[in-house]
Amino acid sequence: MDCPIKTQENTDWLLDYAAGRLQDDRAAQLERHVEMCQACAHFVEAQQLVWSALEQWEPEPVSLDFDRRLYGRIDQAKPSSRLPRILRRAFGPLQSLWRPVVPLAAACLLIVAGVVLHAPRAVIAPRGSQARVEKIEPEQVERTLDDMQMLRELEVTLDQGGHPSKSM
Amino acid sequence: MRQWVKEGMGATVALDCDAELMLRVKDGDGASFALLLEKYRASVAHFLYRMVQNQAISEELAQEVFLRVYRSRATYEPTAKFTTWLFRIATHLALNWLRDGKNERAQQRLDETSEDIPAREVADRAPSAEHRLLHQVRVDEVRRAVASLPDKQRAAVLMHKYEEMEYSQIAKVLSCSESAVKSLLFRAYETLRVRLAHLA
Numbered sequence: 001m002d003c004p005i006k007t008q009e010n011t012d013w014l015l016d017y018a019a020g021r022l023q024d025d026r027a028a029q030l031e032r033h034v035e036m037c038q039a040c041a042h043f044v045e046a047q048q049l050v051w052s053a054l055e056q057w058e059p060e061p062v063s064l065d066f067d068r069r070l071y072g073r074i075d076q077a078k079p080s081s082r083l084p085r086i087l088r089r090a091f092g093p094l095q096s097l098w099r100p101v102v103p104l105a106a107a108c109l110l111i112v113a114g115v116v117l118h119a120p121r122a123v124i125a126p127r128g129s130q131a132r133v134e135k136i137e138p139e140q141v142e143r144t145l146d147d148m149q150m151l152r153e154l155e156v157t158l159d160q161g162g163h164p165s166k167s168m
Numbered sequence: 169m170r171q172w173v174k175e176g177m178g179a180t181v182a183l184d185c186d187a188e189l190m191l192r193v194k195d196g197d198g199a200s201f202a203l204l205l206e207k208y209r210a211s212v213a214h215f216l217y218r219m220v221q222n223q224a225i226s227e228e229l230a231q232e233v234f235l236r237v238y239r240s241r242a243t244y245e246p247t248a249k250f251t252t253w254l255f256r257i258a259t260h261l262a263l264n265w266l267r268d269g270k271n272e273r274a275q276q277r278l279d280e281t282s283e284d285i286p287a288r289e290v291a292d293r294a295p296s297a298e299h300r301l302l303h304q305v306r307v308d309e310v311r312r313a314v315a316s317l318p319d320k321q322r323a324a325v326l327m328h329k330y331e332e333m334e335y336s337q338i339a340k341v342l343s344c345s346e347s348a349v350k351s352l353l354f355r356a357y358e359t360l361r362v363r364l365a366h367l368a
Contacts, residue, residue, distance in 0.1 A: 012335065012350045015357060021332075046361040053364045054329050056303065057310045059217040062210055063227055070205070070231050074238055 001029055005039045014040065018047035186250030193241045201241075205234055208251070211331060212258050218326050219262040221315055229265060233258045248340055255331065256341045259323050266319050306367060313363040321356035328353055 004010045016022040017030050034040045063069075186207070192200035212233050217226035236257050295303070314322060320342060327333045327341060335353075339346045 011354050049368050050360045053310050057307050059214040060223050062213045
């Protein structure tokens with residue numbers, strides 16, 4: 001076979017051979033070549049070193065609460081998606097009835113709004129005006145009576161001055 | 169009964185059992201989702217950890233992956249292998265996170281000495297302190313070497329090495345041609361061979 005390094009073809013064979021993953025027939029073919037080709041032998045040796053170095057790198061184990069946290073996040077997303085489904089199930093059969101009702105209700109609402117907006121407005125007295133009772137103080141009554149008394153006395157005084165009063 | 173789906177250039181492939189499980193999730197079977205989570209939790213989380221090299225961020229992204237799988241259940245169609253779809257979501261999230269420059273802190277942490285990171289215990293025999301230190305130094309070298317790769321090359325290497333994906337599957341995950349994947353991998357491993365040569 002042609003040298004994979006020189007031709008830059010089937011370089012994946014070299015990688016897979018070093019990893020022990022190459023199919024048996026190809027592996028046998030490449031093995032014969034590697035025995036004769038120093039460049040390929042060096043490549044395979046270096047690649048096997050990389051392979052074993054990578055195997056030493058073991059990651060930390062996954063946290064014990066990984067699943068609990070995941071299902072918690074899944075549950076968090078559930079209520080919002082469940083509610084419409086429940087509503088759909090409950091009101092699903094009525095869906096055909098709902099369709100004509102909605103525009104009809106909208107039309108009725110518009111008519112009512114129109115009537116309310118264009119109807120003559122009744123004059124409404126300010127709230128509380130009828131119920132208002134002026135509080136009359138006793139001093140005010142007394143003062144009024146005094147004023148009346150004073151007017152009477154003034155009339156009498158004028159009468160005595162030569163001008164007879166009609167009322168008296 | 170096994171279902172059949174079209175894949176790639178019109179080739180028809182058997183629907184993998186994971187895709188069948190996902191179709192059950194689509195039908196409202198929560199237990200099937202739990203099975204998929206159990207099966208792929210670690211591989212997705214570890215893939216993301218090796219991509220972003222930050223434990224907290226990788227778990228957050230892994231949660232997002234499974235959350236998106238669950239949310240997409242209603243529209244799921246088995247047009248490809250389930251793992252292709254799963255790792256496509258994971259890779260997309262990781263590449264976006266790296267692109268957004270949110271990795272600055274993680275990179276800083278990576279460049280620091282790893283004294284705060286507890287050494288992993290070997291189950292059978294307690295290794296000596298020197299052996300543990302040596303192992304940790306080698307692992308840090310590997311981490312730095314992988315982190316130095318361009319994002320897409322890194323994703324390709326991680327899927328090839330740790331997930332043992334075929335070139336065609338990696339190509340679908342990264343939305344590129346199979347030859348482009350081979351080229352990506354060849355260049356990536358070339359970089360790693362140079363950077364890790366002193367570990368021999």
